[in-house]
Amino acid sequence: MIEAKNIRKKFDDVAALDGVSINVKKGSIYGLVGSNGAGKTTLLKILAGIYRQDQGEVLIDNQPVFENIEVKSKTVFIPDSLYFFSQYTVEDMAWFYQQVYDNWDKERYQQLKNVFQLDEKKKIQRMSKGMQRQAAFWLALAIKPDYLILDEPLDGLDPVMRRKVRNLIIQDTADREMTVLISSHNLRELEDLCDCIGVLHQGRLIVEKELDDLKSDIHKVQAAFPHDVPIDIFKDHDVLHREKRGSVQLFIIRGKKNEIIKHISRYQPLILDILPLTLEEIFIYEMGEIGYEIKNVIFK
Numbered sequence: 577m578i579e580a581k582n583i584r585k586k587f588d589d590v591a592a593l594d595g596v597s598i599n600v601k602k603g604s605i606y607g608l609v610g611s612n613g614a615g616k617t618t619l620l621k622i623l624a625g626i627y628r629q630d631q632g633e634v635l636i637d638n639q640p641v642f643e644n645i646e647v648k649s650k651t652v653f654i655p656d657s658l659y660f661f662s663q664y665t666v667e668d669m670a671w672f673y674q675q676v677y678d679n680w681d682k683e684r685y686q687q688l689k690n691v692f693q694l695d696e697k698k699k700i701q702r703m704s705k706g707m708q709r710q711a712a713f714w715l716a717l718a719i720k721p722d723y724l725i726l727d728e729p730l731d732g733l734d735p736v737m738r739r740k741v742r743n744l745i746i747q748d749t750a751d752r753e754m755t756v757l758i759s760s761h762n763l764r765e766l767e768d769l770c771d772c773i774g775v776l777h778q779g780r781l782i783v784e785k786e787l788d789d790l791k792s793d794i795h796k797v798q799a800a801f802p803h804d805v806p807i808d809i810f811k812d813h814d815v816l817h818r819e820k821r822g823s824v825q826l827f828i829i830r831g832k833k834n835e836i837i838k839h840i841s842r843y844q845p846l847i848l849d850i851l852p853l854t855l856e857e858i859f860i861y862e863m864g865e866i867g868y869e870i871k872n873v874i875f876k
């Protein structure tokens with residue numbers, strides 16, 4: 577389990593993290609999302625033991641992370657900007673990791689050769705951006721980490737490779753309870769991968785929920801009525817958004833689906849659709865609630 581408790585981190589006057597706590601359960605895939613500059617990379621680097629927090633506690637398997645060799649030997653971090661030793665090939669990096677990580681699995685490394693199909697003898701820094709990312713995953717997965725921390729991991733991979741890597745992550749999570757923490761702006765991809773979501777904004781965690789709960793707590797309601805209905809028809813509910821499209825009214829409402837149906841049925845709607853929101857829509861409406869909304873931009 578990964579636990580961050582009340583983490584604070586400042587860079588000069590900027591509070592990158594302002595009291596953030598997260599819990600990533602063993603064997604789960606946790607998606608960390610948020611606005612630009614929210615503090616995601618800073619949090620991941622603290623969890624990976626690269627930065628030290630100013631305040632708060634970071635534990636992996638109940639042990640502090642910073643300068644803890646035991647924790648580091650079972651944790652792999654793939655940053656958004658990759659770094660490899662300048663003259664090293666994949667084969668050289670494999671040799672290096674074999675010395676450093678107890679869990680290095682030679683057989684797994686050979687198996688993954690068929691997935692990635694890179695030239696093992698080519699210098700990694702001469703490979704394309706996407707190929708370098710493939711090399712990073714190939715090596716990371718051969719380490720067989722208990723904890724995999726990924727910052728914008730699939731950026732630069734082609735769609736086929738994205739799917740392959742995604743499947744490998746899911747497989748390792750299912751087979752040996754690997755725990756994964758992923759930061760990404762690609763919410764469509766996270767939706768297929770994660771079981772828990774945390775939303776960061778301006779250094780604070782504003783939501784942390786199981787993906788299923790997040791989705792069952794908020795609904796898109798489309799309804800048309802045979803007569804006028806009061807403007808505040810949902811006054812006792814938490815309405816995040818309302819708009820009229822011709823005769824159809826659209827509401828984004830927080831609440832349980834059956835309660836929403838029960839309430840709106842009193843107004844005898846001619847049309848009633850209650851749809852789940854995508855993670856991207858949930859993100860946009862949740863952020864709108866705290867003042868980070870999409871305003872109409874007018875170009876003169």
Ligand SMILES: Nc1ncnc2c1ncn2[C@@H]1O[C@H](COP(=O)(O)OP(=O)(O)OP(=O)(O)O)[C@@H](O)[C@H]1O
Pocket residue numbers: 587588590591592610611612613614615616617618619
């Ligand atoms: N090394 C650093 N020195 C000074 N300020 C930093 C440093 N790293 C991050 N920051 C600041 O901390 C805040 C959080 O940055 P961070 O990179 O963690 O955000 P992020 O959520 O990963 O953003 P993005 O989605 O844009 O990648 C920002 O205001 C950033 O300018």
